[in-house]
Amino acid sequence: MAKFEEVKDGVIFPVGDKNDAYAKYFVGQSYLKNLITDPKINVGVGNVTFEPGCRNNWHIHHDGFQLLLVTGGEGWYQEDGKPAQFLKAGDTVVTHDGVKHWHGAAEDSWFEHLAITAGTPEWLEPVSDELYNQLKKSISK
Template identity: 85%
Template structure:
């Protein structure tokens, strides 16, 4: 049994539907509930829920940024060339323009964050099992 299974039903906001539109950029299953999609404010806000072991590919935000507000479960965030950061509810991550990174659930836990994103994402290669399976809290 995975930890924090209550996250699958949404902690603060609903977990949303299966994230099929971006499934090719994830290892495992994620869910997305769009919270703000107003082109006049030029920023997207979404509640992203990850099943245990799910993570997104390495990616870069061009001409923008990403802010992650962790709301449930346990997960990871890593920038290229740096150690991975263990994430828990209340953690905040700021990813600056042009920084290659990834984020996702711990192997044994559901994980949820609000993603506030501006700019254009460039999706890259998946995070290797060698990196992911060797993460230690």
């Protein structure tokens, strides 16, 4: 049984639907509930939920940024060329314009965060299983 099973029902905001629109940019299943989609502003806010082991591809935000507010479960965030950061509820991440990065669930845990995003994403290659599997071994709970 995975840790933080309650996350699959939504912690603060609804979990949303299967993230089919962006499925090709994820390894595993994610869910998305768009919370703010005002076309008059260049900022979107979404509740993103990851099943255990799910992660998005490497990506870059151009002409903007991304803020992550972790609301449940356990996961990872990594910028290219830097060590991965283990994330849990209450953690925050600031990703500046032009920084290549990825984020997603720990192998054995559901994971949920609010993503506050401005600008245009450029989706890149998947996070390799080799890299991801090394992260799983680097934390013992």
